[in-house]
Amino acid sequence: MRSHEEYMFIPDLYEGWIGNGYVATIICEASTAEVLQAFGADNTEHVTAEGITDLLPAEADLDAAGKLDGLDTQLIAVMDLGDNKALLVQQNSQYVGATESYLQPLFAGRDIVSHSSLGSGERFVWWSDGKVVADFDPYHYDSEERGAPKSVIEAARAIGGIGIEGPPPHNDGYPSVAGSFALADHLTQSHVSPDVLSRGIFAVAVVRTGPALPVEPPHTFESESSWGAVVDRYQKSSRLSRYGRAIETRGDRVADIRFWYRPYRSYRMADRDGVRHIVNRRGDYWSRVDGVLQKGAPPIGLEVHPDTLVEVQKNWDVEFSTLIADNTEGTAVEVGGRAAWEFELPPGWQGFPSAVAFDAESGIALRRNMPYISIEFSEIVVGVDLSDDLFNGD
Secondary structure, three states: OOOHHHHOHHHHHOHHHHHOOEEEEEEEOOOHHHHHHHOOOEEEEEEEEEOHHHHHHHHHHHHHOOOOOHHHEEEEEEEEEEOOEEEEEEOOOOOHHHOHHHHHHHOOOOEEEEEEEEOOEEEEEEEEOOEEEEEEOOOOOOHHHOOOOHHHHHHHHHHOOOOOOOOOOOOOOOHHHHHHHHHHHHHHOOOOOHHHHHHOEEEEEEEEOOOOOOOOOOOOOOOOOEHHHHHHHHHHHHHOOEEEEEEEEEOOEEEEEEEEEEOOOEEEEEEOOEEEEEEOOOOOEEEEEOOEEEEOOOOOOOOOOOHHHHOHHHHOOOOHHHOOOOOOEOEEEEEOOEEEEEEEEOOOOOOOOEEEEEEOOOOOEEEEEOOOOEEEEEEEEEOOOOOHHHHOOO
16 A cells, blocks of 8 residues: 555646646556547547646647647546556646546446546545545545545555545645545555656547537639648648658858757657757757757757648738639649649748748648749658657757
8 A cells, every 4th residue: 555655746746737636547457448439539639748847839739730629628647558558638727537427427337436626625435336435525525424434444554644633734735635645555455656747648638518619611613722721731731740852042142951840849850960850749849959859959140940831821921722813723843743722922030931832732832932032842841750868858
């Protein structure tokens, strides 16, 4: 039996997660896939989080993919703990992972232990085959409620941290949270180790809690080479990974790098001397300094960055699709061996007009020409899986 002190690393390292309202639920005899299915979760984006601190970037990815809908959706993050057990976590006072009506499809034949700290206070609940075995406030157990059998209370007292004899001191961190993790460990024989919360791979998916959004009919266009059709494909292409060469030309000066990009923020760039710069989805970055990658070093002297084309719409401070009329026809061109449609676009915030060519098949931007500079992609490969290792400079 692990004591609450062995779990004090959680409030120490993840105070923001705990303090802003957390849920941690262990489901026995269940896989990640079974949990996601039981919650009716939408995981079509296949977003993952490496540890608790990765939940915010994962949420940003799902928001960018248009999967979030205010208070009518919540995120759940689920991982396999081993021994056919799953851990479900939530953040920011989202609650479905601790709610009986959402867990009910998983009840039959299973033990489920959930603890949380939400707006209504802390709660610890143990269901076995759909029946409540224990349900109490771990911060201050009320013996008159008889919310737990004697065996659970004795275990909680031995573990410590839980307010069996009265609430713990306010200035003593979150011992009741650590105690809840330790008690859940004891009841399910599931150790939530430091590695689980810092490096465990969670599947992050969306659970709809409100009415479903009306299904939008697909956009139709009279011409696939019109601005309306091309910009529609471009906007959908934001979810596509890609790699190849990025070539920037300024007069007689040419900069050429190889790059790898994975939505929505991960980049790897290399020149003839090796890896030049890496950014991962959390915003961690590495740059080469004196021949060695250094974490946190700014990319001083980096001459070309592929985001100039990956997010070409950011060169304008108005809605990209409104730059020209929908029925404007593109000019057929070839960029880096790929068929493309090119459009003359008005000046952006930099003050210069430009011609932008979009891949006819995938919709990604392939080239942007301005009076003083041109950048284009070559040898481009679109829509392939790129491993996490590519975006880690350690």
